[in-house]
Amino acid sequence: MVDYSTKAPGVYIEEITPAGPIAGSGTSTPALIGTVAATVPAEKLGIPVPITNWTGYTSQFGDFAANLNLPYAVRGFFENGGGFAYVVPIKDLTGLPAALDQLTRRPDVSLVALPGVVDPAVQATVISHCEAMGDRFAILDGAPDATPLKTDGALQKQRAGLLSKNGFAGLYWPWIVIPDPQAAAGTTATLTKPPSGHIAGIMARSDNQRGVHKAPANEPVRGAIDLAYPLNNLEQDQLNTKNINALRAFPGQPPLVWGARTLTDGTPWRYVNVRRLFSYVEDSVLAGLRWAVFEPNNTGLWKGLERSITEFLTRVWQSGALFGRTAAEAFYVKIDEELNPPATRALGEVVVEIGMAPTRPAEYVVVRIGIWDGGASVNER
Known part of the structure; x- marks a missing residue:
């Protein structure tokens, strides 16, 4: 950290390294x-x-x-x-x-x-x-x-x-x-x-x-x-x-x-x-959020965590892993004072809640077939 007491009064610029995006973890080893x-x-x-x-x-x-x-x-x-x-x-x-x-x-x-x-x-x-x-x-x-x-x-x-x-x-x-x-x-x-x-x-x-x-x-x-x-x-x-x-x-x-x-x-x-999808997401989030450990537990940290997780889950949704026409239908990320009251923060904890709607396999493909007489529907057998 720069010791500004040795410098002249003025405005100084410092570059910081923001939290990067969460990278997907490996799944096939x-x-x-x-x-x-x-x-x-x-x-x-x-x-x-x-x-x-x-x-x-x-x-x-x-x-x-x-x-x-x-x-x-x-x-x-x-x-x-x-x-x-x-x-x-x-x-x-x-x-x-x-x-x-x-x-x-x-x-x-x-x-x-x-x-x-x-x-x-x-x-x-x-x-x-x-x-x-x-x-x-x-x-x-x-x-x-x-x-x-x-x-x-x-x-x-x-x-x-x-x-x-x-x-x-x-x-x-x-x-x-x-x-x-x-x-x-x-x-x-x-x-x-x-x-x-x-x-x-x-x-x-x-x-x-x-x-x-x-x-x-x-x-x-x-x-x-x-x-x-x-x-x-x-x-x-x-x-x-x-x-x-x-x-x-x-x-x-x-x-x-x-x-x-x-x-x-x-x-x-x-x-x-x-x-296996949930294991993948959990591993990826755990690895991708290590930057947050020991950071000041304030609303700035909460917003950073929310942004990182939301960006990652948006990519997961776009890949077809989550069900929903929009990202809001596919998942949610919650980190607020309700989850993190003063008693929780006093313990050094920050709690994030994530909900996801996974896509499930089409295990049964049902085809309804019948005789069509040219009307509005088929005559099922």
Whole structure:
């Protein structure tokens, strides 16, 4: 700060750095946890390693192995449009708590998967981690099951133990059939593998092409040539009501992700894109408003916060993420004396209230069709 006591009386100009716009946070960086082919020193187990391509993975962790799931998941992530991931090697599931602890130190992680692990108790631990962090989404593999509709079957029992209060997880089923990358040339050997790594790549691809507000569904699973269980419509009717996201194979098309629900019974957080959109906005606002910490808590600060948040949410609305013909219909930002009375300000707190109207996916497209006789309406059948 300039010491004006040493200067002549007069008017002096100082340039200040205003609060910049809020930048959107990343949404498509997964942490893929599992066992690798290479021998990893004990001190490096559970440590997230940044990987940007398949070659980067093999150079550190070895190649494919039929008894492993992680390498196929990593390859599937990059095949489906992913560009950056953390690979977290563990010796076995006893190393999961330490791995999750290390992930709390990687704030850019937004997706977490444990490819091939279908134990609901273990998966619940991953969900709890995502809920505690508040900005992560767990991509879970459904249990292989030849009778997926039976209440005492592996898939239904698994789902029953995985309800997430605020929708921080999605369960995907069935497993996918992929070409065996180690098969001899000219052969058509295949492997059945869990889809979670491929789903993480699809989310990254959808985020980059359309935005996090678009449901990562009706998207092809690149690298998959078939599904371990060919669902029909009646079966998916029942699975969808249990919020199990199906992968489907329709005639003439590659396998598609055909579900976009989270593991919650509550309507507000039913859809994957709504949960992930709010996580994106929350992360972006938290990072973009750090300039305000320790500033004088007065109406000038309040106006600055309101401007920054409003400008950011206007861009979110313009991208199609929020529902409303105008920005005023799509969101509101409130910061005033009602939220910040003297008692609150005395505690060093400033409270901002934000409301958003997210767009939800058109899960059911209803077409009414009938015989038209040239009149004003059709004769429905």
